[in-house]
Amino acid sequence: xxxxxxxxxxxxxxxxxxxxxxxxxxxxxxxxxxxxxxxxxxxxxxxxxxxxxxxxxxxxxxxxxxxxxxxxxxxxxxxxxxxxxxxxxxxxxxxxxxxxxxxxxxxxxxxxxxxxxxxxxxxxxxxxxxxxxxxxxxxxxxxxxxxxxxxxxxxxxxxxxxxxxxxxxxxxxxxxxxxxxxxxxxxxxxxxxxxxxxxxxxxxxxxxxxxxxxxxxxxxxxxxxxxxxxxxxxxxxxxxxxxxxxxxxxxxxxxxxxxxxxxxxxxxxxxxxxxxxxxxxxxxxxxxxxxxxx
Numbered sequence: 001x002x003x004x005x006x007x008x009x010x011x012x013x014x015x016x017x018x019x020x021x022x023x024x025x026x027x028x029x030x031x032x033x034x035x036x037x038x039x040x041x042x043x044x045x046x047x048x049x050x051x052x053x054x055x056x057x058x059x060x061x062x063x064x065x066x067x068x069x070x071x072x073x074x075x076x077x078x079x080x081x082x083x084x085x086x087x088x089x090x091x092x093x094x095x096x097x098x099x100x101x102x103x104x105x106x107x108x109x110x111x112x113x114x115x116x117x118x119x120x121x122x123x124x125x126x127x128x129x130x131x132x133x134x135x136x137x138x139x140x141x142x143x144x145x146x147x148x149x150x151x152x153x154x155x156x157x158x159x160x161x162x163x164x165x166x167x168x169x170x171x172x173x174x175x176x177x178x179x180x181x182x183x184x185x186x187x188x189x190x191x192x193x194x195x196x197x198x199x200x201x202x203x204x205x206x207x208x209x210x211x212x213x214x215x216x217x218x219x220x221x222x223x224x225x226x227x228x229x230x231x232x233x234x235x236x237x238x239x240x241x242x243x244x245x246x247x248x249x250x251x252x253x254x255x256x257x258x259x260x261x262x263x264x265x266x267x268x269x270x271x272x273x274x275x276x277x278x279x280x281x282x283x284x285x286x287x288x289x290x291x292x293x294x
Contacts, residue, residue: 008032010099012070014054014086015077019106019162019196023074024049026197027204035066056085059093067093072204074104075143078132084139087146095150102207103147104155104200109189109213111137111158115260117185122158122211122266130254140211153209159196160189160215160262163283167193169229170284170293178230180223181256183243187219188255189262192277202271212267218279219261225280232288 009031013020016036024034028048037054052063056077059067067073067090075086082088094100110133111126128134140156147154163169172178191214199214223240230237243256267273277283287293 008099009071010066010069011035011072011074012066013037013074013076015075016049016051017076018164018167019159019193020074020076022164022193022197023076023200026194026201030201030204031072033069035070037063054086054089056080057089059089064093067097069099070097071099071101072104073100073102074106074200076106079135079139081131081135083135084142087139087142091146094146100150100152102153102155102204103143104157104203105140105143106196107136107140107156107158108133109158109160109215109260109262110258111140112258112260112262114258117187117259117261119261119263120213121263122213129257133258153207155200155203155208156211157196157199157203157214158211158262160191160213162191162193162196164193165287165292166294168284168287168293169225170233170287173226173229173233173235174294178226178238179246180226180238180240181243181246181248182221182223182240183256186243186256186259187221187261189215189219190225190280191215192283195273195275195277198276199267199271199273202273206271208271210270212271213262213264214267214273215262215264216275216277216279217264220280225284228281229284229288232284 011031011034013036016038035050037052039055041051041053054063077085111128112120112124113127113129126137128137143154196214227237
């Protein structure tokens with residue numbers, strides 16, 4: 001995995017989840033080594049990564065060594081009611097990390113809260129409503145404070161609803177989980193995980209600093225996505241369900257309490273981002289035709 005042009009670059013990813021795993025694959029050639037953390041470990045080295053345990057509380061000796069050599073750190077772990085677990089456990093180690101050149105943080109467009117369907121961008125005032133979005137905004141501020149004090153560039157990616165292979169409306173259809181919830185005027189943005197990876201690759205290359213919305217071009221009603229994938233499969237979509245009377249979980253209902261259209265223009269201008277999947281139709285067409293949706 002060694003790249004002669006990057007023999008002194010070492011990436012540490014806290015939280016090797018769905019999006020972060022795609023990022024790791026995309027940026028592999030930029031780094032001499034990539035270390036990722038999981039809550040549990042099944043093997044110590046896979047796909048060229050070194051896997052270490054981080055349970056959200058304790059930094060063991062191996063992880064401390066990974067922090068010491070890290071030139072780039074990416075955080076892909078959600079905060080909790082007590083704050084950001086990486087900041088809580090590793091802030092002092094990061095402050096003393098002499099090699100550190102860049103920090104990235106994966107956040108959510110949920111920090112904007114509800115804007116009644118209006119367009120929002122990175123300059124829009126955040127007014128998160130849900131507890132999870134309040135916690136995200138607090139974590140963003142915590143990372144801004146730390147990186148500002150140690151004079152390290154910080155890229156914050158505010159992500160819309162993530163989908164891609166294995167996690168999408170076609171999978172829901174196959175498993176019999178499709179539902180067409182209808183709430184008048186409701187739209188959501190989405191983002192394919194491979195576009196997240198491309199954006200992060202660009203941000204690392206530029207050592208970008210600032211906040212970027214990473215999202216598709218077309219906020220759309222969720223029931224339209226369900227109808228589209230059923231059409232691809234040649235199966236009639238499920239009946240529409242009125243949101244007001246639907247039997248759904250409190251968390252699902254809370255997502256529908258925030259309605260906004262999220263602009264990605266800054267990412268295109270500052271990162272030269274070109275979205276491979278600018279809307280859900282192009283992404284599902286490709287995944288369906290290439291049989292990569294599973």
